[in-house]
Amino acid sequence: MTSERKSRNALSLRTYRAASGMMGPLADLTLKHRLKHGKEDPDRVNERRGIATIARPDGPLVWIHGASVGESLSILPLVARLSVLRRDLQFLVTSGTVTSARLMATRLPDNATHQFSPLDHPAYVRRFLDHWQPDAAMFVESELWPNLIQMTAARDIPMALVNGRISPKSYNSWKQRPDAIHALLSAFQVRMAQDTPNKERLAELSDGDVAMFGNLKMAAPALPVTQTDLSALEEQVRTRPRWLAASTHPGEEEYVLDAHTRVSERFPDLLTIIAPRHPERGEEIAGLIRARGLRVARRAAGEDITADTQVYLADTLGELGLFYRLSDVAFVGGSIVETGGHNPLEPARLRSAILYGPYTFNFTETYRDMRASGGTALVRNERDLAAALVRLLTDDMTRDAMADRARNWAEDNAEEVLINIVEALMPVLPAPHEPG
Structure with a gap:
């Protein structure tokens, strides 16, 4: 220089x-x-x-x-x-x-x-x-x-x-x-x-x-859950078909609600769960949902999922592990708008079939390789999203195979990434401490 x-x-x-x-x-x-x-x-x-x-x-x-x-x-x-x-x-x-x-x-x-x-x-x-x-x-x-x-x-x-x-x-x-x-x-x-x-x-x-050496997030543990909360929601949802739109951003909820309307023609008792990236947007998103004539229950308000609930708004912090476990199919947000996509490894570890939009520059290689393994599917708009949801909610074999491939890919790559990163960090660590 x-x-x-x-x-x-x-x-x-x-x-x-x-x-x-x-x-x-x-x-x-x-x-x-x-x-x-x-x-x-x-x-x-x-x-x-x-x-x-x-x-x-x-x-x-x-x-x-x-x-x-x-x-x-x-x-x-x-x-x-x-x-x-x-x-x-x-x-x-x-x-x-x-x-x-x-x-x-x-x-x-x-x-x-x-x-x-x-x-x-x-x-x-x-x-x-x-x-x-x-x-x-x-x-x-x-x-x-x-x-x-x-x-x-x-x-x-x-x-x-x-x-x-x-x-x-x-x-x-x-x-x-x-x-x-x-x-x-x-x-x-x-x-x-x-x-x-x-x-x-x-x-x-x-x-x-x-x-x-690869993404350190590959080695992260599965997102946590409180079993009591999971059991309570499973009791409320029972056997209803459902899917999760996770970590959504402004402009994406409209795609999600359009897809819900399309898919509910095939599945009238469909439950769509929206977990926004920023839960403080809860009231704003609830307004969007009501403007579509859809019935919404808000988790932040302590509202239960009833037989009439069409959209469950998961507007709380730190509960994605709960909602990924509740849903066999997950759309990962930040990817239809140009935010760069969020972490697909989180739903992969919890065995979700993963859908995502075209903007994934935050995890380019992860999405590319996971898609090559058959563990994810790209959707470019609300029509693609609705079509993918209908297929995955209809075909248990395809959905299960997709979820298994995503989880296997995540698990197979985790250990090697961690070993290589730790080895590279050794020169930075302080000299071993000798007890006095």
């Missing part, structure tokens, strides 16, 4: 750091707004300011950071495998959502603890690092916060980018600031992408080596 480029790098990121440093009042307003809307835990909001609520454990500490539920779930097998290989390690897992925090509270092992990640304000990041003093840091997927990365690197903490992802939109944006993204990615001693397209984008932006 030329000295001129290094200078531009320094200027760009120094400007960001200076600007973010002056935004303490804005950061506080942001936290207050998020608290008001239930997006922060009022008992732990100071963690977002870098103020720890528990003591640092003794011994070498590995910090693993992911944004939300999907990344947090993918961390679990990584922590488990590293714990077996290095029994002296302690783990700090950070994320930024209330749902992921609740999930981690019940699923992390005894040698790991969860904290909310600090907002990317220099003072907050400094407090966080001063308290935790991690011996290694791993950032999962696309959490490229400049202060968090640069201030960690400045302390000579070895860093790895795990399951790296840069969406096409972010890639085009970063290309306008090549020096800044190069500096951020260069802070990582190890860079691993989740698939070939992301490897190519990260390699170009970093101008360095990027490994690719």
Whole structure:
């Protein structure tokens, strides 16, 4: 890198750091707004300011950071495998959502603890690092916060980018600031992408080596469920034909409701379950459903599924494991609108026949390979979606074969991916701790 480029790098990121440093009042307003809307835990909001609520454990500490539920779930097998290989390690897992925090509270092992990640304000990041003093840091997927990365690197903490992802939109944006993204990615001693397209984008932006062993989410455990909740819903649904539209975004519910109307001509007692990606949209989506003349029950309102219910709106957090288990057929959202698709491995592990739309750039190779195995089917519009639903709800043999192929593909790939990722992380880990 030329000295001129290094200078531009320094200027760009120094400007960001200076600007973010002056935004303490804005950061506080942001936290207050998020608290008001239930997006922060009022008992732990100071963690977002870098103020720890528990003591640092003794011994070498590995910090693993992911944004939300999907990344947090993918961390679990990584922590488990590293714990077996290095029994002296302690783990700090950070994320930024209330749902992921609740999930981690019940699923992390005894040698790991969860904290909310600090907002990317220099003072907050400094407090966080001063308290935790991690011996290694791993950032999962696309959490490229400049202060968090640069201030960690400045302390000579070895860093790895795990399951790296840069969406096409972010890639085009970063290309306008090549020096800044190069500096951020260069802070990582190890860079691993989740698939070939992301490897190519990260390699170009970093101008360095990027490994690719597959998607870490392949190794994540099945989404959890409370058996009492599942039994209650199974009793309400009984033998009705049903399907799930999971993680839907604005603009997709219309496709789902159009498909419901078409399919209900063949199956008058059809139950469509909609689990929006953002449950706070519940009232908005309920309005769309009622405007179609359809009868809706809302989970967030505690409403049961009755014989008259046509659409069940699963507008709650952290319950996808429940609804995937309830439905033999699942459409995975974020894929008919250009969001890039959500994780098909979650329904695959729970033996759902999987449908998806044309926009899957977040999981390009996963969808491609799973479709080649016969475990998924592409639907491009509401007519395709309705036709696929009629076939799968009519033909038990086809539906079961599709679900089995999806689950087998997910299971067959999980172990190899995890082994290779863990091996690549070994150079970043602290030296083994010798008990005194």
